[in-house]
Amino acid sequence: MQTPSGSGCINVFRDASRVHDVAAPPDATQTTDRGFTLSQRARNQFVSLAALLLVAGALSACSDDSSRLDPVTAPTGRAAAFSRGGSLDARDTVSCEIAKLMPDGSYRDKAAKFLVSGDLTSPTGERANVALHDSPKKGADPTRVVACQLPNTVAAMAWLAATFHEASDSVSNFGKASATVDYAPAAALPGARPRLPSGDSTAHSLDCITLDGCSDCPETAISCDPGTGEWEGPAPSDPDQPQFSISGTDASLGPIVCSGGTDYPHLSGTPGFFGNVNVHGWTQCPVPLNISVTVDLARQRCILFFCWWSGVNEGFNSRLGTYTDANAAGACKKGYWRGTSTHTAFFPSGQIGGSQTRQTQFIFCPF
């Protein structure tokens, strides 16, 4: 993977699933391929980025002919630019990460404290709703992903990245920030969002940022040597590499369909339960959710022509997962038995969904 390549380089993955990294200067803490560190030196260089990028916009040969470069001056005077073909859509989302710089030079994503939240407005007027999970106490709560409703231009994305860049700088010990963008080609909208992992031919790509003479970045470049101005390193689109940035977290969830069912009440053949009437209910969802099932077993009782259902037993189970089931059993008596299951799921939207299912069966007892 990428190694620090010297000062002044912003390393930008050409893959849509990776947006940008800033390599640390020699006097800064070592950086990884997933983020950047901020030293005073890097900061100064970032301040000068605005001017450089205006030039770079004209000079950049980073992208194909269809790409465009959007230089943007961030509110802080910093700037960044991305170029790519196509344009982002309001449906797109951005995720950003901020990680804590540990004394040994590693990064710990799990310790982020409150940095940014609320609505932000970019210089070009787009609004980004930014909600950063907080770690309220002890630094132990590991949430840190920022889900942002994406403004509709790449320029705003650059601004957002710069904003986070500064935010991370304002809190001690926070040495890394990265932003990733998950976007769909305009032609595919409305509808399915392409999967981001590299190699997806339908995904557009953010191309590169040019800085300090590193103006040409080939397809395979992820790292820039300021001495030579050459980009080096393996292609981030290598499918065998972990796709760190598929965390283009999608705040607008598609429909999740769960299912539930009740099996026929039946004579149990399980050792120890033989002679019991048993009913089984289950709930399943395609993704791990907090799901539950309650199954009620009832027997029909009649006096003359009047019949009613009398509850015999109840079973319950719940789980954080994709499947859960429950049983209810009662001593066998000849007649109609009914199992009724209530299924629920807590969806990631915050909503609760559910249904009820039922099966009735006439059962003869063996003794």
Place this chain on the structure above:
Amino acid sequence: MLDLRALLTRAPESFRTISLQCEAEYRTAILQREMLRGLPNVTESDPPSTATFVDPSGDDATGADAPLRHEWNVWWRRPDCWRDDIVWATDQIAVCIVRGAASSFYLSSSGTLRMNTGSPGTIERLRSMIQTRQPGYLPSIDDRLSQMPLVRPAPLANGWELSELGEREYAGRTAIAVHATRLGQSSPFGLWSYINEYDLLVDRERGVLLRCAGMVGRAEAGVLAVRYMTFDEPVSDEIFAFEPPPGTRTLIDR
């Protein structure tokens, strides 16, 4: 010659602690289709014997083909300290913590923290006097391992046909690419009982899975992929303590 089945079986024994960040991505349209395909025939009754239900606020406009993603972070200090967090893009989070006999489950969407230790507050005591409630989910390590297939892939060693496809580098580790096909009577593995083929990347040194893709035809219906993983590094006690946000309702289940 590498004994893949032994490697998979011994995976949890190869470390004292593990911390991993994982990304989960689901093609819900495919998964739902497969899930519903396996359901028994619906009988005519009211309510029916089998039913589906949907997220009432699900965004149909997003399209059923849109992948659904969340993060899944795990810390396990063997043998009896476990935590895993599922973090959705909607800010919803689920936290399972097991520490010895103590177990807790926090679910942000319901605003509840269930525990089997501690004593209920006064309000909760009063509430329990007038209202009975269902017990809720309290995780165990075994249950969490059954749901999180990357850490303990041992079920694959029994009843699955494993085809090695060569070595490759992934997440900075050497991995063996494996295609697993469910045989007749196999151990339950993974999140979906109706998925019969998986493309896997098995860590060559530790036996844990670095990537697990449930396959339907040639499509990846669901993928769990490690983003970051460490072994045998200290996992502090703080990880296994969770302080819920203000306003969380604490429920004590014993």
